[in-house]
Amino acid sequence: MTTTWARPSSAEGTDGAVTTYREALREAHREALRRDPRVFLMGEDVGRYGGSFAVSLGLVEEFGEGRIRDTPLSESAFTGAGIGAALRGMRPIVEIMTVNFSLLALDQILNNAATLLHMSGGQLAVPIVIRMTTGGGRQLAAQHSHTLEGWYAHIPGLRVLAPATLEDARGMLWPALQDPDPVLIFEHGSLYPLKGTLADPPPDVDIEHAAVRRAGSDVTVIAYGGGLGKALSAADILAAEGITAEVIDLRVLRPLDDAALLASLAKTHRAVVVDEAWRSGSLAAEVSARLSEQGFYDLDAPVERVCGAEVPLPYAAHLEQAALPQPEGIAAAARRAVRGDG
Amino acid sequence: MTALALDREALLAAGAPALLRQMIRIRRFEEKCVELYSATKIRGFLHLCIGEEAVAVGVISSLLPGDAVISTYREHGHALARGVPMEAVMSEMFGKATGCSRGRGGSMHLFDASRRFYGGNAIVGGGLPPALGMALADQMNDRSDVTACIFGEGAMAEGEFHESANLAALWQLPVLFVCENNRYAMGTPLAHEHAETDLTARAASYGMVAWSVDGMDVLAVQEAAQRAIALVRGGGGPCFLELRTYRFRAHSMYDPDRYREKAEVERWREADPIPRLTAALAEQGVLGDSEVDAWETEIAQEIAAAVEAAEAAPLEPVEDLTRFVTSEGQRP
Numbered sequence: 001m002t003t004t005w006a007r008p009s010s011a012e013g014t015d016g017a018v019t020t021y022r023e024a025l026r027e028a029h030r031e032a033l034r035r036d037p038r039v040f041l042m043g044e045d046v047g048r049y050g051g052s053f054a055v056s057l058g059l060v061e062e063f064g065e066g067r068i069r070d071t072p073l074s075e076s077a078f079t080g081a082g083i084g085a086a087l088r089g090m091r092p093i094v095e096i097m098t099v100n101f102s103l104l105a106l107d108q109i110l111n112n113a114a115t116l117l118h119m120s121g122g123q124l125a126v127p128i129v130i131r132m133t134t135g136g137g138r139q140l141a142a143q144h145s146h147t148l149e150g151w152y153a154h155i156p157g158l159r160v161l162a163p164a165t166l167e168d169a170r171g172m173l174w175p176a177l178q179d180p181d182p183v184l185i186f187e188h189g190s191l192y193p194l195k196g197t198l199a200d201p202p203p204d205v206d207i208e209h210a211a212v213r214r215a216g217s218d219v220t221v222i223a224y225g226g227g228l229g230k231a232l233s234a235a236d237i238l239a240a241e242g243i244t245a246e247v248i249d250l251r252v253l254r255p256l257d258d259a260a261l262l263a264s265l266a267k268t269h270r271a272v273v274v275d276e277a278w279r280s281g282s283l284a285a286e287v288s289a290r291l292s293e294q295g296f297y298d299l300d301a302p303v304e305r306v307c308g309a310e311v312p313l314p315y316a317a318h319l320e321q322a323a324l325p326q327p328e329g330i331a332a333a334a335r336r337a338v339r340g341d342g
Numbered sequence: 343m344t345a346l347a348l349d350r351e352a353l354l355a356a357g358a359p360a361l362l363r364q365m366i367r368i369r370r371f372e373e374k375c376v377e378l379y380s381a382t383k384i385r386g387f388l389h390l391c392i393g394e395e396a397v398a399v400g401v402i403s404s405l406l407p408g409d410a411v412i413s414t415y416r417e418h419g420h421a422l423a424r425g426v427p428m429e430a431v432m433s434e435m436f437g438k439a440t441g442c443s444r445g446r447g448g449s450m451h452l453f454d455a456s457r458r459f460y461g462g463n464a465i466v467g468g469g470l471p472p473a474l475g476m477a478l479a480d481q482m483n484d485r486s487d488v489t490a491c492i493f494g495e496g497a498m499a500e501g502e503f504h505e506s507a508n509l510a511a512l513w514q515l516p517v518l519f520v521c522e523n524n525r526y527a528m529g530t531p532l533a534h535e536h537a538e539t540d541l542t543a544r545a546a547s548y549g550m551v552a553w554s555v556d557g558m559d560v561l562a563v564q565e566a567a568q569r570a571i572a573l574v575r576g577g578g579g580p581c582f583l584e585l586r587t588y589r590f591r592a593h594s595m596y597d598p599d600r601y602r603e604k605a606e607v608e609r610w611r612e613a614d615p616i617p618r619l620t621a622a623l624a625e626q627g628v629l630g631d632s633e634v635d636a637w638e639t640e641i642a643q644e645i646a647a648a649v650e651a652a653e654a655a656p657l658e659p660v661e662d663l664t665r666f667v668t669s670e671g672q673r674p
Contacts, residue, residue, distance in 0.1 A: 080471020310363025
């Protein structure tokens with residue numbers, strides 16, 4: 001079984017230094033902490049431990065315990081505290097270890113962060129950034145591996161980001177902190193060691209648009225986060241068969257960039273949506289529905305979805321991999337869309 | 343119930359007449375709300391604090407304008423005591439554009455950022471974590487403002503109370519935890535909900551100063567609140583006040599109030615904070631009937647004007663339905 005995917009980086013060959021997704025995130029934090037005294041980071045083990053995934057390693061030494069704050073294991077309290085600090089003029093970054101743990105803070109995220117502006121008639125904006133690890137593939141079993149971004153993307157009032165490249169890992173945090181409203185950033189756990197080069201200075205990125213990561217004309221493959229590398233690998237497989245796939249990285253899961261998806265569909269007339277989450281009620285379902293609603297007459301084949309199997313993610317490697325989208329499965333879905341066979 | 347055994351000087355020094363007037367104002371406002379609810383002018387859930395006015399008035403009168411208040415869904419009294427204009431509160435309950443939340447919140451979600459009144463949280467315990475964050479921001483910026491977080495005793499069964507108490511004490515945050523203990527979490531009595539009903543002892547176990555106070559005595563509430571606020575403002579970390587009170591009305595307008603004896607309600611009515619203080623003020627010659635009557639007239643006029651304004655106010659245009667989901671203006 002394949003465990004390495006095509007490189008998702010979109011800016012190779014520039015002058016930059018070799019870095020990793022993890023280091024790019026760390027640099028993004030360092031930049032934000034230097035540029036804006038209102039910015040601080042809090043979460044479990046972000047300080048002395050260096051972050052459970054080492055994103056914040058070294059930051060407490062540089063910025064001190066006042067701005068890199070280790071919290072108790074109290075997801076609701078420290079996420080809610082981030083909301084309060086944002087209401088009071090700060091620009092907090094709250095790190096939650098994994099998306100599964102974020103459920104302990106779901107009340108604060110939904111009932112306060114996403115809701116206060118509207119419920120107060122426009123008086124209370126909540127400029128908080130909440131980051132968390134998401135996704136499977138690391139044999140962490142069913143309470144550390146799920147893909148719940150789609151749940152959050154369901155909620156009006158939130159902006160939901162999924163950096164899948166070094167550029168986005170480096171570049172999304174600053175515009176997220178400039179957003180007057182809550183922004184959630186989902187970091188796929190398999191991406192932290194991702195290596196590549198990053199231009200110096202790193203490119204500015206927006207938090208509005210999807211991006212074409214590979215151009216093609218036969219089928220549009222739509223992916224995000226940890227799925228992007230797999231989609232690019234699938235495109236390699238398909239290219240060897242004479243099928244050119246256009247790979248779109250959603251980047252922003254809410255609000256969705258419908259225009260980018262429809263523009264690609266108008267070119268390829270076929271679409272495959274890749275989503276590690278469970279198929280039922282998924283983000284993939286939403287994307288598929290939008291393509292059908294707004295691009296019906298451009299479609300030459302039904303929209304295909306390649307999603308996670310509908311099981312809590314198991315521990316054993318072979319079972320876990322079988323439960324997740326894989327390049328071969330994505331390629332098969334693309335063949336069905338293009339040729340009617342798998 | 344101990345009597346208000348204060349002399350004239352002490353009553354005047356405490357500003358007792360103003361406290362009494364504010365309690366009467368809140369009481370009359372809510373009585374009007376009942377009437378308007380029955381007339382279907384106000385809809386949704388309506389939770390009244392009739393009987394609990396001493397908590398709202400005693401605590402909030404002790405805060406400074408720069409301090410913050412985060413409250414619960416039973417917050418009409420807190421909002422009025424904080425200075426949110428009655429007309430804005432009434433208009434909100436009418437669902438009008440001039441409401442303090444532009445008709446998006448209703449009775450349970452009154453907001454006024456200009457007065458640092460942060461609602462209006464209808465998730466029990468949900469207001470506590472944001473209170474910590476506001477206090478944290480003040481602490482990080484060396485400001486001496488205090489964040490008062492008001493919740494019921496029911497919230498002390500929620501995890502958010504325990505997470506928040508721990509974090510506030512751990513970080514020595516300038517938070518005043520105000521537990522408005524009215525003895526019932528909706529219909530469930532204290533002893534059926536808490537294994538340990540000594541709430542003050544539980545709060546103190548987190549390492550913060552905690553006091554229990556007669557919440558039917560506005561002067562006792564005010565005195566305790568002032569001491570607690572001074573402690574918090576002085577950098578002493580969080581403080582917890584349990585204010586023992588009682589709601590004379592049902593949990594909400596939907597509640598048939600089957601879970602408690604009428605005799606119990608009547609016993610507590612004897613401790614009603616309004617006649618109690620009125621009598622003390624009369625006894626000490628601070629206040630006569632004519633002054634109270636004059637207040638009643640003024641308050642009735644204020645309420646009538648608020649209702650009239652709410653009736654006349656425009657509705658938010660339906661085209662604005664999706665406003666305030668995200669902030670308006672330039673995005674990054």
